[in-house]
Amino acid sequence: MLDKTLRMNYLFDFYHSLLTEKQRNYMSYYYLDDLSLGEIADEYDVSRQAVYDNIRRTEAMLEEYEQKLRLLEKFETRRSLLAELRKAIASDQAVEACNSLIDRIEKLD
Structure with missing residues (x-):
């Protein structure tokens, strides 16, 4: 879990508009x-x-936007999956692992 300041910075980046x-x-x-x-x-x-x-x-509003839109959650998940993908590319079973991770990334949206 992100610390509060970092979380608010991310939420502000996503929802400032x-x-x-x-x-x-x-x-x-x-x-x-x-x-x-x-x-x-x-x-x-x-x-x-x-x-x-x-x-x-404003913090409460940002948290409410995140509950509804989940942009930060998707960003963190996508970042995690991409890290797994990089690791999978270096493995012996790269093709299967990469295809599985690509499927998971595509299902995010």
């Missing part, structure tokens, strides 16, 4: 630029609590 500009900015400052709540609050002339609440609501 579904967020408002303010949500994108807060999340970008907090997770990508590693700004504190206070620094973000100063930038937007709002309270730290307002920034905190917005970030928590």
Whole structure:
């Protein structure tokens, strides 16, 4: 399982276009630029609590998008299967193993 920051970064990468500009900015400052709540609050002339609440609501929205669309889950599965495929190519039974992995990748979508 990914740690929270890495997971949020992935979710933000996948779903940022579904967020408002303010949500994108807060999340970008907090997770990508590693700004504190206070620094973000100063930038937007709002309270730290307002920034905190917005970030928590946005995190919940990103998790909800992931539950419905499963883009991160599919990405992780695809990455894992590709690693297996690379390993299978180097094995003695490469053709059968590769065909099996290709079938599993095709069934993802």
